[in-house]
Amino acid sequence: PKLVAFVPSNPSTEAQTKRWAKSLASRSDHPVSHSIVAGLDGAVAEVDAFQAxxxxxxxGVVEGKRMVLGNHRLIKERQQSDARLEAELSGHEAQGRTVTLLADETGVLGIFAVADTIKASSIEAVARLQKLGVVPVMLTGDNVATAQAVGREAGIAEVRGGLLPEDKLAAIKELRERHGATAMTGDGINDAPALAQADIGFAMGGAGTDTAMEAADVVxxxxxxxxIAETIGLSRRTHAVLMQNITLALGIKAVFFVLAVFxxxxxxxxxxxxxGASLLVVGNGLRLLRKHND
Structure with missing residues (x-):
């Protein structure tokens, strides 16, 4: 993600607004916060009473002022949204941007728009999963318009946006009932409950949080x-070789038993x-070392 737009509510306090937002964002481990920190210049101030x-x-409290740095949902819950703000946010969301707002008790102080650039490798990964028979579903806390724009670009048909952690958890349960075994991929604190609930959880080790990595099965x-596609392909080949080895070993011993009886x-x-049976199953298992293109 990359910060692509910053709109202060009061141009005369633009430098202050940037400093406050960067200070709060620097304490967060969310990828959007990292983008805000990287996109704003200047130093950070001390943050007290910080909480996610x-x-x-x-x-948190920055320079004696209690402020929040959050998404559209948070501002609505604080009843600090109006028609003008909603129109401006809709414009960013229609372009597939994730919008973060800085606000204090008096109102919204600034708008920060972050754009997600889909990697070509991610689009390829989705296609590989579909080729393996896996149904990709996007679950995100981002607004629905942004989620759908990213989903279309990635080739994902089913997209659910504006989800809280408990919503993702409920979605995993629903998808499991509909499709069977369900995996979850995530990198943030909000993904941890769903990662733990899924049959297998994949966490991103580079950009992921410690909480997500602890909740996941694979990092x-x-x-x-x-x-992910490589892991699924390897797991399927391993299962196939395992069944072959069991059948081979039991078959050889069954033939020897019949010969011994007679x-x-x-x-x-x-x-x-x-x-001989042991050497055969070991040799068959070594086939897994060969490179496969799933």
Missing amino acids: LLGRGVE IMNDDLGR GSATMWMAVFADM
């Missing part, structure tokens, strides 16, 4: 979504049924 507002943003250290078995047959 799950699914909404962050709150993707290079943040490459293509690794008195036709020899010592060399016994050696083959034991050590």
Whole structure:
């Protein structure tokens, strides 16, 4: 994500607004906050009484003023939105941007618009998952318009935006009932409950939070979504080889048992049924080391 627009409510206090927003954002581990910090110049001020507002943003006291840096939902809940602000936010959201607002007790102080650029590798990863028979679904706390724009670009048909952590949790339960085994990929605190609820959770190790990584079953250290398709493909091949090895080992021993019952078995047959079967299953398992293109 990259900060692409900043609109202060009062141009005369633009420098202050930037400093306050950057100070709050610097205490957050959300990717949008990282983008705001990277996109604003200047130093940061000390933040007291800092706390995360799950699914909404962050709150803290900066230079003696209590402020929040959060999403559209938070501002609505604080009843600090009006028709003019809604129109301006709609314009950004229609372009697929994620909007974050800085506000204090008096009202909104500034608007920060962050644009997500879809990596070509991510679009390819979605296509690979679909080729494997996996149904991709996007669950995000971003507004619906932004989520749908990103989903279209990524090739994801089912997109659900404006979700809180509990909404993502409910969605995982619903998808499991509809499709069966369900995996979840996420990187933030808001994703942790859904990551833990899913049959298998994938966390992003590079940009992900510690909470998300602790809740997940698999951590993707290079943040490459293509690794999910690789993991699924490898798991399926491993399962197939495992079943082949079990069938092969039991089959050889069953044949030797029948020969032994009828008195036709020899010592060399016994050696083959034991050590020979072990070598065969090991050799078959080594096929997994070969590179596959899923």
